[in-house]
Amino acid sequence: MATLKEILTRRPVAATIRLTVPAGGARPAPPVGPALGQYRLNLMAFCKDFNARTQKYKAETPMAVTITAFKDNTFEFTVKSPSVTWYLKKAAGIESGSSRPGHVEASTISLKHVYEIAKVKQSDPFCAYMSLESISKSIIGTANSMGIQVKKDLD
């Protein structure tokens, strides 16, 4: 339950924006430009801030960013580890998902891969409260949608 003070000083939120930006590589061009520009957020400030804060990640890793835009055109953002599909593609060693998931298999990964990805995801601020099991289930769901089969062990 938020305190009265928090409620009174809470800024009104205009929107929640999600996008993927390469670490250290934010520029005032697509995808950042159109997504933030429509809410009149300060693109330069976001790019500079994002680039400085993602210096600790390997350059150009696609980071998932969630931006909370406030009605007064200010914003806050949180950076999360890359999307599950990116990890799955890396684990499966493929460039893109299957063209017909469920029918044509793109590749296979093992449960160990799923577990490793789940561990990284659990360190995200949004997933911290979820159990490894539920995160893993969600990862397996995404893998299936991409046409990646999850095997218990890889030979």
Place this chain on the structure above:
Amino acid sequence: MSPVLCCFRNHIFKHLACTNSLVRREFSLTKLLSVKAVPLSTCTNASLTSPFLSVHIQCRKDFADMLSEALLCFGASSTSIDEQDSHVQNEEICISSIYDISKDVRKSILHAADSIGLKDLPTYKIVKGYHSDWIKDIQDSFHPVEVTKGLWIVPEWRTPLDLQATNIILNPGLAFGTGDHPTTKLCLLLLHEIIKGKESFLDYGTGSGILAIAALKFGADFAVGIDIDPQAITAARHNATLNNIGPDILQLYLVPSEEINSPSENNSTGFEGQGSYEPEASFDEIVKYDIVVANILLYPLLNLADQIVSFAKPGAMVALSGIITEQLPRITGRYSEFLEDITVSKMDDWACVSGKKRRI
């Protein structure tokens, strides 16, 4: 449409036609770190003149966050959800998503919905969006900024508020350096304080050229700005003209990002078809400066420390910024072997480190 707006728009479109290659090029700096660059699947091939797809998807409120995340995994460039005023639980809300013009939107939504367990394809509507709209919105958000008493940064399309003050007229285009970022302000304040007149100045990573122009306005004799981004050099040249600063006192060079020390026969390697930038004289690495400022990012500052400091005369002032306060120890640690009398200034969560180059 005002001629100024037209000019700005042309300026951007002309120089951003190859945004794609620009992004890849800039980060070949990472080769210094021996890091394998990941192909940028999110980087668009569309230039800013082609439209993009703005897709509005209807979805139940309690699934909206999950669907947004899934959409990003399956091809959307970005998603946004406007904040709802009511708190009805099962209400349908709209997710606005942006896609490249070349993407198969239906397939993406299908996969995304499927991956979170939705049985039916959500209803959606596709509208064409144009980059000029958001570019205009950004322009509208630039206002004159008073950095300190008597020093203003004024966008090209606005009139200065105080004609007696030092006004730096800027059109940042899409290069870094609009004047309102804390690091730019910290550097400007430092320059304002230390420039007495007649100094030579190097702006390492010049962006829009704002620091070089400011240095000249404060009394420096001449300034050189270098950057690895051709867009920055073009923006800086334009800004120099806006402030009546000619190439005799402000020289701007595009430098290759891998090794600035290697003499380059052709400064624009890798940028065929730029059209707007012709390589002239190359940057002379032998010249040393009275003041060197590098307002960039942590890793380039750490990796290029030797080079950055090598451009300073012994006893010259070197200033580094573009770092957040938690990154300070690494910078001061790295540069303490080169600089003495190190001082740190801070604004919000940003810092600027300055010191004098040690006389060996």
